[in-house]
Amino acid sequence: MGEVKLKKAILETLAxxxxxxxxxxxxxxxxYLGCVATEAEIDxxxxxxxxxxxxxxxxxxxxxxxHFSLREERSQAANVFWRKTHLWSWLIAHIPFVRMVAIxxxxxxxxxxxxxxxDYLIVTEPExxxxxxxxxxxxxxxxxxxxxxxxxxxxxxxxxxHFEDHSLFTARELTQMVPLSGMSVxxxxxxxxxxxxxxxxxxxxxxxxxxxxxxxIKSLQALLELPLRNSLGKKLEAWEMERxxxxxxxxxxxxxxxxxxxNYCKGHFDGHGTSTQEAYASRLESLKDSLV
Numbered sequence: 001m002g003e004v005k006l007k008k009a010i011l012e013t014l015a016x017x018x019x020x021x022x023x024x025x026x027x028x029x030x031x032y033l034g035c036v037a038t039e040a041e042i043d044x045x046x047x048x049x050x051x052x053x054x055x056x057x058x059x060x061x062x063x064x065x066x067h068f069s070l071r072e073e074r075s076q077a078a079n080v081f082w083r084k085t086h087l088w089s090w091l092i093a094h095i096p097f098v099r100m101v102a103i104x105x106x107x108x109x110x111x112x113x114x115x116x117x118x119d120y121l122i123v124t125e126p127e128x129x130x131x132x133x134x135x136x137x138x139x140x141x142x143x144x145x146x147x148x149x150x151x152x153x154x155x156x157x158x159x160x161x162h163f164e165d166h167s168l169f170t171a172r173e174l175t176q177m178v179p180l181s182g183m184s185v186x187x188x189x190x191x192x193x194x195x196x197x198x199x200x201x202x203x204x205x206x207x208x209x210x211x212x213x214x215x216x217i218k219s220l221q222a223l224l225e226l227p228l229r230n231s232l233g234k235k236l237e238a239w240e241m242e243r244x245x246x247x248x249x250x251x252x253x254x255x256x257x258x259x260x261x262x263n264y265c266k267g268h269f270d271g272h273g274t275s276t277q278e279a280y281a282s283r284l285e286s287l288k289d290s291l292v
Contacts, residue, residue: 006045009035011290014052014061015283016172019276021067022111023058032172036201051290061287071111078110085118086212088143088150092120093181093214095135096225097128099158100182100189101214105151108178108207117149121177123185126157126263130240131228133265153267158185160263162192168280169273171196175203181214 013032017024024032026046030039046052046059053060055068085107093101105119106112124132133155140150163170174196179186186206190196196203228236245260248267252258257268 003045003048005035006037006041007049009033009037010042010045010049011061011287012284014059015287016168016280018061018064018067018283019279020106020109020111021064021070022109023053023055023060023064023067023071025057025059029059031175031203031207032200033202034199061283074106074112075110077114077116078107078112081107081112081116081118082211084146084148085150086214088118088139088148089120089180090214091139092122092136092150092152093216094221094224095132095139096221096228097125097132098182098221099123099125100179100185102177102179102182102186104154104173104177108176117151120150120152120154122152122155123161123182123189124155124157126159127234128228128237129155129157129263129265130244131233131237133244134240155265157263158188161185161189165273166195166198167273167277168199169276171199171203175200176207178208178211179206179213180211181216183213 010029010033012034013029014024016032017028026039026043029046030037030042033042046054051062053062053064053067055065058068058071060067085103089101089103092098100121100123102121103118104121106116107118120136122132122136133152136150136152140152143150163174174189174193227233241260241262244265248258248260257266257271257273259266
């Protein structure tokens with residue numbers, strides 16, 4: 001690979017993470033790089049990029065030295081969050097009809113603030129998504145008493161594992177998310193979304209293999225599912241879905257990043273994906289002289 005192309009890709013990768021005030025180490029740069037390269041090649045290119053901010057093996061855009069202490073502070077906060085959320089994640093994984101639990105957002109990359117919350121991507125069995133969501137929100141009411149806010153803002157069923165949005169933002173979210181349970185489902189998600197390789201060809205496998213997985217007690221979960229594996233469960237699902245979708249549409253008629261159906265509940269009301277991509281475009285524009 002040409003040196004100019006590699007340096008351009010490194011700057012683009014750092015520019016994306018700069019949106020979140022998050023310096024990267026060489027391994028992270030390689031994972032989220034827009035072209036195929038080894039860590040050795042990246043390390044060699046970084047040594048030649050004199051203008052970058054650098055500290056203790058981490059790299060950021062020029063004049064971003066303050067981000068290094070932010071990363072350290074947020075990493076320490078994340079360590080606390082991981083310990084506090086493990087029990088709640090274990091409980092979510094045992095909710096009837098839940099088939100995968102994954103951490104997304106800032107906690108997935110240890111970039112969480114002290115007052116942050118915990119974002120989840122939840123995969124459920126078909127025809128029970130909205131009941132799962134209701135039960136998770138009930139658990140959230142309890143977790144808040146202990147200072148933990150659970151945000152199940154993205155739920156899909158095993159019938160909807162392919163993501164229609166093929167943007168860099170979605171590719172980053174998919175490759176950053178940390179599965180805690182349902183590893184076979186996680187594998188299916190990665191397989192069905194191999195378009196991610198067009199954006200991030202090095203981002204294979206689980207990003208945080210050191211994170212402790214949840215061992216779901218299948219017999220317990222199956223027992224909890226029995227009362228809802230009937231016509232009553234279907235009626236409750238249909239009622240909850242109709243009620244919540246109607247409420248969401250009336251409360252947020254102009255939301256552009258939300259999608260609701262029997263197979264998915266994408267409650268991204270804040271337009272985070274759009275604002276992130278706009279911020280990324282702005283940073284690339286400011287760096288255009290460096291990217292040639």
